[in-house]
Amino acid sequence: xxxxxxxxxxxxxxxxxxxxxxxxxxxxxxxxxxxxxxxxxxxxxxxxxxxxxxxxxxxxxxxxxxxxxxxxxxxxxxxxxxxxxxxxxxxxxxxxxxxxxxxxxxxxxxxxxxxxxxxxxxxxxxxxxxxxxxxxxxxxxxxxxxxxxxxxxxxxxxxxxxxxxxxxxxxxxxxxxxxxxxxxxxxxxxxxxxxxxxxxxxxxxxxxxxxxxxxxxxxxxxxxxxxxxxxxxxxxxxxxxxxxxxxxxxxxxxxxxxxxxxxxxxxxxxxxxxxxxxxxxxxxxxxxxxxxxxxxxxxxxxxxxxxxxxxxxxxxxxxxxxxxxxxxxxxxxxxxxxxxxxxxxxxxxxxx
Numbered sequence: 001x002x003x004x005x006x007x008x009x010x011x012x013x014x015x016x017x018x019x020x021x022x023x024x025x026x027x028x029x030x031x032x033x034x035x036x037x038x039x040x041x042x043x044x045x046x047x048x049x050x051x052x053x054x055x056x057x058x059x060x061x062x063x064x065x066x067x068x069x070x071x072x073x074x075x076x077x078x079x080x081x082x083x084x085x086x087x088x089x090x091x092x093x094x095x096x097x098x099x100x101x102x103x104x105x106x107x108x109x110x111x112x113x114x115x116x117x118x119x120x121x122x123x124x125x126x127x128x129x130x131x132x133x134x135x136x137x138x139x140x141x142x143x144x145x146x147x148x149x150x151x152x153x154x155x156x157x158x159x160x161x162x163x164x165x166x167x168x169x170x171x172x173x174x175x176x177x178x179x180x181x182x183x184x185x186x187x188x189x190x191x192x193x194x195x196x197x198x199x200x201x202x203x204x205x206x207x208x209x210x211x212x213x214x215x216x217x218x219x220x221x222x223x224x225x226x227x228x229x230x231x232x233x234x235x236x237x238x239x240x241x242x243x244x245x246x247x248x249x250x251x252x253x254x255x256x257x258x259x260x261x262x263x264x265x266x267x268x269x270x271x272x273x274x275x276x277x278x279x280x281x282x283x284x285x286x287x288x289x290x291x292x293x294x295x296x297x298x299x300x301x302x303x304x305x306x307x308x309x310x311x312x313x314x315x316x317x318x319x320x321x322x323x324x325x326x327x328x329x330x331x332x333x334x335x336x337x338x339x340x341x342x343x344x345x346x347x348x349x350x351x352x
Contacts, residue, residue: 045178125303144287215238232250260274
């Protein structure tokens with residue numbers, strides 16, 4: 001693609017102002033054309049902080065008036081599908097913050113429409129850019145641990161303040177570039193669920209990215225512990241191909257967050273904790289591979305950089321929409337199962 005990639009950002013809240021807006025401005029091959037947010041005050045603060053000259057309160061007006069190659073959708077979860085649909089109607093490449101959508105049917109619809117238009121969908125996953133993650137993915141998909149038989153994916157984090165809708169010391173706006181987290185995280189009509197849609201979307205996306213698995217059946221239990229959305233989640237998962245797994249976590253980690261993924265195969269295993277920077281892969285043939293864990297990856301701007309390079313045709317999409325779709329399938333089935341008091345839900349039934 002000749003010239004700079006022209007991007008519009010929809011949403012000017014916490015994640016947009018801490019990550020996507022500065023990330024796009026830092027990219028020499030990108031032009032941040034315009035930013036939209038329906039909240040005029042929030043938009044004005046973002047414009048002052050980043051010297052934005054073209055702003056809108058209606059994203060449809062921005063899409064109609066600006067010449068864009070792609071759009072970053074950084075809005076409440078329940079709005080992702082409708083906004084992404086409108087962007088695809090204009091032929092744009094998409095960067096959609098996680099979760100991709102709230103339902104498997106909506107995710108599949110976006111995937112199919114983007115493929116028909118030869119447009120890329122990228123999900124705002126951050127862990128995919130770590131060197132050990134990429135090494136593990138290549139090794140596991142290359143058969144180094146044999147056929148996958150069991151996986152354990154756990155993400156426990158300190159987001160109780162988010163899920164309770166309160167600003168607490170750990171999520172004070174003073175810690176952030178422009179805006180801190182909003183009070184919307186305890187509003188299911190805007191965000192869907194709690195720990196599942198906020199955090200387990202990360203860990204399940206990582207699971208599918210590394211292993212290539214796909215969920216077939218899910219049984220789930222959730223406990224809100226007095227909050228409006230789920231705080232503690234525990235899922236039992238059967239995957240296509242016969243692998244079994246456990247997925248879960250809490251949003252009340254007590255200052256000890258962990259994002260652990262364990263993959264056991266017929267010939268070896270992979271153990272990791274992305275937050276503790278611990279990764280190792282071993283197999284029965286004697287391979288013992290401590291993966292490159294030289295501190296945290298500079299992922300703050302990696303998502304925006306990859307988005308620009310993918311549109312240019314210079315790089316592979318490291319957080320493709322297909323992975324986001326698989327994560328949505330698992331979570332959609334899990335929330336349905338939890339509403340049925342843990343009865344199993346088949347993924348294929350999500351499309352009935």
